[in-house]
Structures are given as C-alpha cells and as structure tokens.
Amino acid sequence: MKFKSKFFCVATEGATTDGRTITSAWIQQMAKNFNRATYGARVWLEHVRGMLPEGPFQAYGDVIALEARKKDDGKLGLYAQIEPTEALVKMNKARQKIYTSIEVNPEFADTGEAYLVGLAVTDSPASLGTDMLAFTQNNPEGSPLTGRKQDKDNLFSSAVEVELEFEEVNEGSSFSDRIKDVLGKFRKQAVKTDNQLEQVLGAVEEVANHSADLESRFNEFSKNFAGYAAGQETLTKLQESFNEFKAAVEKADASNEKRPPATGGDGKVQTDC
Known part of the structure; x- marks a missing residue:
C-alpha cells in the first residue's frame, strides 16, 4: 500500500x-x-x-x-x-x-x-x-x-x-489524477500572484474532484452493465429459439378441413354362426 x-x-x-x-x-x-x-x-x-x-x-x-x-x-x-x-x-x-x-x-x-x-x-x-x-x-x-x-x-x-x-x-492513473498533475506543473511555471488566478485553479481542481466521483460511479455501472449484457445475451438466444419454433409451426399444414367422414355399411352387425 x-x-x-x-x-x-x-x-x-x-x-x-x-x-x-x-x-x-x-x-x-x-x-x-x-x-x-x-x-x-x-x-x-x-x-x-x-x-x-x-x-x-x-x-x-x-x-x-x-x-x-x-x-x-x-x-x-x-x-x-x-x-x-x-x-x-x-x-x-x-x-x-x-x-x-x-x-x-x-x-x-x-x-x-x-x-x-x-x-x-x-x-x-x-x-x-x-x-x-x-x-x-x-x-x-x-x-x-x-x-x-x-x-x-x-x-x-x-x-x-x-x-x-x-x-x-491509487496505483492506476485516473483522469482526476492527470488533471491534478497538470495543475501542479502549471503552478510551478506560474507562481500565484492574484486571487483571480487562484480561483480559476481552485475551480479546475474542484472539477477534477467531481470527475473522480463520476469515474467511480462509472466503474460501478460498468460492472452492473456487464451482468446485464450477459442476461441480454441469454434473452437473445431464447428469442432466436422461439423464432425457429414459430417458423416451424407456420410451415406445418394449417388448413381447417375436417377429416372426411368414414364410409361403412348400414350400421347392422352381422354374426357368423
């Protein structure tokens, strides 16, 4: 650490x-x-x-x-x-x-x-x-x-x-750290001589601090989105399977014709004695 x-x-x-x-x-x-x-x-x-x-x-x-x-x-x-x-x-x-x-x-x-x-x-x-x-x-x-x-x-x-x-x-170089590095180099080159300049630098540094919070939130969102993306992939596969099943059903005979009536005798039962 x-x-x-x-x-x-x-x-x-x-x-x-x-x-x-x-x-x-x-x-x-x-x-x-x-x-x-x-x-x-x-x-x-x-x-x-x-x-x-x-x-x-x-x-x-x-x-x-x-x-x-x-x-x-x-x-x-x-x-x-x-x-x-x-x-x-x-x-x-x-x-x-x-x-x-x-x-x-x-x-x-x-x-x-x-x-x-x-x-x-x-x-x-x-x-x-x-x-x-x-x-x-x-x-x-x-x-x-x-x-x-x-x-x-x-x-x-x-x-x-x-x-x-x-x-x-933080071992990684974040966006806010890079902004602060730039501010540090700027302060070295130009020693502060008035309040107006200090206010400008302070405002930029405040933006850098807010960006650190946004960066943290974005990282958390990225983790959640990764889980969402995995679920979305599963849903897509299910949708594809359903579409295939639907297409197969649609190709089947969909006519409403009833089975033709059976032709037989007069309904009498014959017995072989």
Whole structure:
C-alpha cells in the first residue's frame, strides 16, 4: 500500500537559518528546478543520512513535488508533497516527528540556482533551531550538524511544526489524477500572484474532484452493465429459439378441413354362426 501527503509548507521567504535568509528567489528556483531524475530529495531523521537500510536513520520517504505559493500573509512559501514509508506513516499517526527542516543547496551543480536536496523530520525543534544553526555556521568544526550536510555550503532551515496528512495512492492513473498533475506543473511555471488566478485553479481542481466521483460511479455501472449484457445475451438466444419454433409451426399444414367422414355399411352387425 502506497501513500502520498497533501502539500504542506516547509519554508517561507524571509526565514533566517544560520545567519542566511531564505529568499523568494530561492523558493521559486527550488520549485522550478526540482526534478527527481536530476537529484532526488529524501526524507531523513534529523538530517542524518544513514548508510544501512535498517535502524533509526534509514530514509523515511521521498519528496515527489514542490510548489511555490503565496501565503495568507503575502509571503512566498515553499510547499512539498512527499511519498512516505510505512514507518513514517506510523510515526505520524502516533504524533511523532511533527517538525520538518529542509536542506538547501544555494548553488546546485552548474545551475547557480537553489535546489532542495533533503527534508528532515524531528521531534526536537531546538536541535534544528536558529541558535543551533547559527552556531553551526560560525563554528563548523565544532557542530554535530556539519557532517550531516550533503555539501558544506548547504544550509538547514529552522524546524517548523507541520501537520502531515497522508492519503492512499491509487496505483492506476485516473483522469482526476492527470488533471491534478497538470495543475501542479502549471503552478510551478506560474507562481500565484492574484486571487483571480487562484480561483480559476481552485475551480479546475474542484472539477477534477467531481470527475473522480463520476469515474467511480462509472466503474460501478460498468460492472452492473456487464451482468446485464450477459442476461441480454441469454434473452437473445431464447428469442432466436422461439423464432425457429414459430417458423416451424407456420410451415406445418394449417388448413381447417375436417377429416372426411368414414364410409361403412348400414350400421347392422352381422354374426357368423
């Protein structure tokens, strides 16, 4: 059984980390550039990249999509969607690991632009708070966080509390899923700047949700129709048999002539003595 999360905010423009500030340009670049085929951002515990598949520091999922959205306060936020492991789903149900922190490479590879390279979950926000991050930046040799970075120039964002909501993934690609995929790509290309655009996207998404219900109803109808079709086939065969029988009857002698009267004697009975 596979799950994916609803989009949740993992960073906001203006947030300070280790003395550096997350800019709106970074957020737009991370949303625009994210591609799992280029570099997959995994979900880690406390930003620790474990080497073994067993144990507490294994990977707990993958980031599968990023979006840049305007928040209610007008600031630009980075929203992530993740595909969790069963272990992370269980943790979330138990209200464990409810804080997240991102790892950003400000100049990824040869692009010169920001890229999300990791996402961490934690129960100790202070371990990834601004004070600890500032200490790491100023004293890289003495901080336990230094060795957890994918690159020494990367930065961790301060941990923020999130509410993760997971939904089961239908393995098949439905019509509504394809519409939502298109919307996600559109949102990446055009960061929402006004309410009118958001209303349009919201309306299209609502149509997609309704189409999912219609698709479910249609599938149920298809099952019922299959049974109806089988019954119809039986009825057709009966009709054909009846037609054959009717044709045979119609070919038979249908005249109303009575049997000719018998010719005999005078009705007297003779006895041979």
